[in-house]
Amino acid sequence: MNLLPLHATMLLWALSPSVQNHCDKSFETSKLNLSVTYELPTFTADFPIQNMVTLDDIIYVGSVNRIYALAPNLTKLSEYRTGPLLASEACGLTRTRTGSTGRVDNHNIALVVENIYDKGLYSCGSADNGVCRRHVLDEGYSLKAVDEDVYCFADKVMPGEGHPIDPDVVVSPSGSQVLNVESNVITFFVGNSEIPNAGNISSNTTRPHTISQRKMKTSQNGFTFFSNLSYMDLIPSLQGNYYLRYVYSFHSGPFTYFLTVQQVSKDTQAYHTRIVRMCSSDLVIRRYVEMPLECISTDKRRRRSTKDVKVFNILQAAHVTKVGNDAELQRQLKVEEGEDVLFAAFAQGKPDSPEPTPNSAVCVMSLKHINNMFKMYMQRCNTIDPYHFTGSDKTSCYNVVRARRGW
Numbered sequence: 001m002n003l004l005p006l007h008a009t010m011l012l013w014a015l016s017p018s019v020q021n022h023c024d025k026s027f028e029t030s031k032l033n034l035s036v037t038y039e040l041p042t043f044t045a046d047f048p049i050q051n052m053v054t055l056d057d058i059i060y061v062g063s064v065n066r067i068y069a070l071a072p073n074l075t076k077l078s079e080y081r082t083g084p085l086l087a088s089e090a091c092g093l094t095r096t097r098t099g100s101t102g103r104v105d106n107h108n109i110a111l112v113v114e115n116i117y118d119k120g121l122y123s124c125g126s127a128d129n130g131v132c133r134r135h136v137l138d139e140g141y142s143l144k145a146v147d148e149d150v151y152c153f154a155d156k157v158m159p160g161e162g163h164p165i166d167p168d169v170v171v172s173p174s175g176s177q178v179l180n181v182e183s184n185v186i187t188f189f190v191g192n193s194e195i196p197n198a199g200n201i202s203s204n205t206t207r208p209h210t211i212s213q214r215k216m217k218t219s220q221n222g223f224t225f226f227s228n229l230s231y232m233d234l235i236p237s238l239q240g241n242y243y244l245r246y247v248y249s250f251h252s253g254p255f256t257y258f259l260t261v262q263q264v265s266k267d268t269q270a271y272h273t274r275i276v277r278m279c280s281s282d283l284v285i286r287r288y289v290e291m292p293l294e295c296i297s298t299d300k301r302r303r304r305s306t307k308d309v310k311v312f313n314i315l316q317a318a319h320v321t322k323v324g325n326d327a328e329l330q331r332q333l334k335v336e337e338g339e340d341v342l343f344a345a346f347a348q349g350k351p352d353s354p355e356p357t358p359n360s361a362v363c364v365m366s367l368k369h370i371n372n373m374f375k376m377y378m379q380r381c382n383t384i385d386p387y388h389f390t391g392s393d394k395t396s397c398y399n400v401v402r403a404r405r406g407w
């Protein structure tokens with residue numbers, strides 16, 4: 001393993017002055033005619049909705065026990081039943097847990113779109129032993145229904161049969177973030193949450209790796225790891241007693257990012273948010289960095305008083321998009337139209353808990369700024385090993401020669 005630096009210093013993201021304790025009545029809002037009834041298209045799922053993606057204007061919805069395909073006007077085009085599932089219907093042989101011989105609800109852990117071989121969709125459920133199902137949607141003739149051509153995406157694994165090999169165990173019942181990075185191959189970057197006392201990962205099922213990158217085999221029947229450096233796991237002493245939740249993932253430029261909420265260290269019950277960055281083109285996890293991320297609001301009117309500084313530590317949701325034609329946002333973030341920015345909704349956590357309080361704030365940050373922070377901390381050698389993966393928290397110094405080339 002090469003360098004795995006984590007920034008010892010907290011980075012503070014000063015919030016833009018437009019975030020205040022009150023909202024100005026905007027001009028646009030006052031123009032709204034509130035007596036008009038708007039008829040918006042709706043879709044009601046039979047079970048709670050958990051994930052949503054689009055491919056060629058079709059909206060794919062992953063809910064408990066169902067995958068739906070919807071037209072742009074939200075009419076249902078097709079549906080695939082993923083549950084409640086019998087053990088004999090799950091991908092691979094389920095080693096039956098005591099007291100669960102009946103049907104179990106199948107939560108949609110991840111929904112991922114594919115573009116380079118065929119058009120396709122991967123749905124990864126909580127009841128499929130970590131395996132994803134591949135829905136072939138378009139082989140170049142016509143669009144297929146979401147339930148037309150579906151199979152367990154794992155070598156020698158069929159419903160109720162076979163033991164999935166390590167790289168084919170993609171998701172964790174505790175929650176996952178799966179990102180498809182397509183170049184001339186399909187690479188899945190996966191972060192699997194570890195929530196103490198939540199999931200029921202029985203000691204004998206294949207434990208999904210905490211963070212990993214896997215390549216789709218050209219035979220299109222599963223994944224492969226380039227080497228044993230293609231994944232990292234929580235060190236054994238932390239497994240089962242360290243909180244690590246992957247909240248969001250995205251790519252921007254040459255990088256793949258994950259946002260996590262986790263314990264600040266092994267010795268404390270305090271929680272914070274981190275941003276993880278990896279190189280999308282690396283075959284193994286080589287250039288991995290992470291640093292804490294916070295959302296801080298300062299009251300514009302009394303900026304000098306420290307009493308009005310509020311820190312929001314627990315990420316709830318995030319979204320990356322490109323800056324539009326918004327002069328004010330461009331000025332405040334010092335970005336140009338088309339650059340990537342991260343919108344992140346944070347809450348203040350309850351004391352020593354990852355649970356949110358009702359106090360929340362949204363921070364907007366440019367990826368350019370985040371990358372500059374990574375660069376600055378690495379060049380100053382101001383980094384420590386990520387203890388949860390290495391078992392070491394010694395200070396590391398980043399190799400600047402490589403930094404000039406690759407970072």
Ligand SMILES: *[C@@H]1O[C@H](CO)[C@@H](O)[C@H](O)[C@H]1NC(C)=O
Nearest residue numbers: 031032033034035036037038
């Ligand atoms: C608001 O909408 C209602 C119902 O369509 C209409 O009768 C009314 O004239 C509208 N008011 C304005 C100010 O446009």
Ligand SMILES: *[C@@H]1O[C@H](CO)[C@@H](O)[C@H](O)[C@H]1NC(C)=O
Nearest residue numbers: 070071072073074075076077
């Ligand atoms: C919604 O879109 C579908 C497919 O494009 C079409 O068949 C259907 O008529 C539309 N429904 C409505 C209410 O517009």
Ligand SMILES: *[C@@H]1O[C@H](CO)[C@@H](O)[C@H](O)[C@H]1NC(C)=O
Nearest residue numbers: 097098099197198199200201
């Ligand atoms: C985990 O297993 C225990 C005991 O078998 C059961 O009571 C509990 O409901 C399970 N929890 C989940 C989240 O499935």
Ligand SMILES: *[C@@H]1O[C@H](CO)[C@@H](O)[C@H](O)[C@H]1NC(C)=O
Nearest residue numbers: 095096163202203204205206
């Ligand atoms: C665990 O799995 C191994 C290999 O599949 C099997 O040989 C063993 O009997 C299992 N143990 C239990 C307790 O199920």
Ligand SMILES: *[C@@H]1O[C@H](CO)[C@@H](O)[C@H](O)[C@H]1NC(C)=O
Nearest residue numbers: 001226227228229230231284
């Ligand atoms: C990883 O792979 C290398 C080379 O194949 C091998 O020498 C090493 O022992 C492996 N490490 C582990 C932890 O399996």
